[in-house]
Amino acid sequence: MMKNLLKMKKFIKYILLGVFIMIASCSKDFLTVDPVDSIVADNYYKNKDEIRSSTAILYGGTAWFDYLAGLMFYAGDMASGDMYYTYDQEGQFFYFSFNSGNAHLTSGWKSLFRVNSYCNSVINDMPDAARKNGVSEDVINAALGEARFVRAWVYFLLTEYWGEVPIVENGSDLIASGDMMLPKNTRKSLYEFIRRDLAFAEENLPGKDEEAGRATKWAAKGLMAKLYLTMASDLTDSQSAEYFDLAKKYAQEVIDNSDGFQMIDSYKELFTIEGNNNSESLFALQMIGAGGYGLGNPRNTAWSRSSVIADQTWGGGKGPTLNFQSAFEPNDGRRKWIIMQKGDYYPELDKADGGYTYNIRTANPDDPNSPIENANQVLSHIKKYVIGKAADVNNQVGTDQDAGNNLYLMRLSEMYLIYCEAAIGSGNETSDATALEYINTVRERAGLADRVAPLTFAEVMHERRIEFGMESIRWFDIKRMYYRNAQAATEFLNAQDRENYYYAIPTSDENLMNSYAGYEIATPEVPMVIYSDQIKAFPIPSEAVVSDPMLAGEAVDYNFE
Structure with a gap:
């Protein structure tokens, strides 16, 4: 291979x-x-x-x-x-x-x-x-x-x-x-x-x-399952029930494939160079490590916290919202490989110094040349797709946003959860035995207890949010929620309090500053994030409309010849 x-x-x-x-x-x-x-x-x-x-x-x-x-x-x-x-x-x-x-x-x-x-x-x-x-x-x-x-x-x-x-x-x-x-x-x-x-x-x-x-044909079937699930989510469509059935059908066919596609045991391995094109990968962009600008995965640069972790880094200010952090169930085995929190140890990062342990802040006042890692506003950073320095991965990371780990667009585990969502259909829950088996297949890899009947829509959406956390497909889940019930989706987003952040309690105690006890949550009196009708559709770029003024007009049916 x-x-x-x-x-x-x-x-x-x-x-x-x-x-x-x-x-x-x-x-x-x-x-x-x-x-x-x-x-x-x-x-x-x-x-x-x-x-x-x-x-x-x-x-x-x-x-x-x-x-x-x-x-x-x-x-x-x-x-x-x-x-x-x-x-x-x-x-x-x-x-x-x-x-x-x-x-x-x-x-x-x-x-x-x-x-x-x-x-x-x-x-x-x-x-x-x-x-x-x-x-x-x-x-x-x-x-x-x-x-x-x-x-x-x-x-x-x-x-x-x-x-x-x-x-x-x-x-x-x-x-x-x-x-x-x-x-x-x-x-x-x-x-x-x-x-x-x-x-x-x-x-x-x-x-x-x-x-x-x-x-492969299985990738095509997988996107077909996702397409029909999206179409079905418009519950006002007279063919919604038919589309849910088709989404289940295609997802099941991919799960039952005869060509060796199957979920792998290690969630961690999915996002490494060694995990490229593993048996769970249905469609991934093929990244070339240290190949130059535009040829590799930019996430290692964009999301790495500091130069302790990566040779090129812009991720110090990025992190998981407090709402996302709170979504993890206790002992979820995926959490450490999606986001970093205090005490997490990563032997594959900063290998030259014996591995990397995440602290809220890292400082050595006795050595002004020592790297310093400051806290960000959410006291946590992103781990997914972050694979380290060139020395950590056999020079398969460059300094032009070009890491060598592939970037997923679709994994097999999504087929399991598409089946679950389609089995629920236009309702809010299902006792479908296969749907329960499939969501528990995903949860078992994460080390979590099985769901029991009835399986709810909210539980499936939660599982998707965690399983594919920081894989950049969450917006499409939000869109399906919006198609089902626009008001409910808008209220869900506005209730996230995503603008909440931590602020430090004034102290000179380095130990306190490096513990969650040294911080309190700040919540703006007036919500800063208020969702609007842009959930339905992003605005077409003004540059495109200037080039083609017809884009500002009404949409028309396409003539399939």
Whole structure:
């Protein structure tokens, strides 16, 4: 597996130049790219290896980087109330005060449409050229399956953030027409567009690829389960019950897969380099450690507390909200691998000094050159995806936000919890024996007691919040809650008191300052975070609307020809 993984990551790294020449440098608009010149395409798609190298970039950080390094966790973890961070435009997601001019909203939008452009280039430019070169239909359709799967994922993200966005299938046609203005399309059209792409991917992707990390039919089925669960959550839809059943069906098929996908025993291992492309990973972005800017996982830099832990670090002010910290049940085995709290010991970090023990603050007044770690406002920092210095991981971490641990978009454990949520359906609880078995499978790995019937919607949402804590998918849970009951979801968010923080009691006692007893919780008299209708849809970036004024108009149904 390691040999195939390295082969794929080499494809991702070395194909970048060619892809940028053909695609990125020719971009005239955030929605489209120039068509690949037919002569270039004919000379490029000559065999299976060249075709697979063209799809390899779809899994790499470069195409996704501006999204995964910003909006992905600003929306997924901060806007949802799990991560505390108040600085500048990032902090606007914490306060839910961002508007259409927010730079991170704009870069996330551009990044996702950039990935869509890469997908469209493969979908539109590859097949004819490959056929001219005698490539088999099986190879062509498998590559199309990869591109359509990734495009489906991109559009799932776009519609869950912005609600209504334009469907762009073919930049060549737009450029040829000379009309680059596109209207938004309805959510109904977007969901159907996603469903069609996934149906094609499911039929044409293998159950297990020869190169670890590539999309499989099980990944396509997994996103199909998530899509139907999302569609079903609009309880006013006459097909809601049917969609819940389909979500259960697809989740069950993935759980019962015959290609070796299964939950692994160690929650900790999931987020390490050694855990890349493990049997629980259904879809993850393939990160290249120390490969340079845009090629690796930026979380190690963005979330590490200090230079004691990482060679490059911006995470001192970030941490879990007090509300998120209080959500953990006692003795939850996942907690230590999601967030750091006083006394936690991590032998894999700062190995040169015998490992790292988390303290609220670390100071050595007798040595002015000693590293100092100060408390943040929540007295806790993030552990998930934080893997240490280059020396800790065999030089698989660089200083350009480029750690080598993959970044998940979907794990198998999510299928277990999708089944549970779908089994509850439009109600508030279920006694479905399989649903109870599945949630307890997830809880058993965490060392927690079994749930007993009836299993409630709130319990499933709680389990998802913890199991996928700091994996940046919490916002999509909030959206499904909103589709079910907008008022209840808004009240839930506003009741989080996420703006609560700790302040230090004046003292010169270092021991007291390094214990929770030395701090008290501050609660603003007037709540600073008040949720609004932006839960339904984020504002489309003003830069995009200036480029395409039709985005300010009403959404229209897409014409599926």
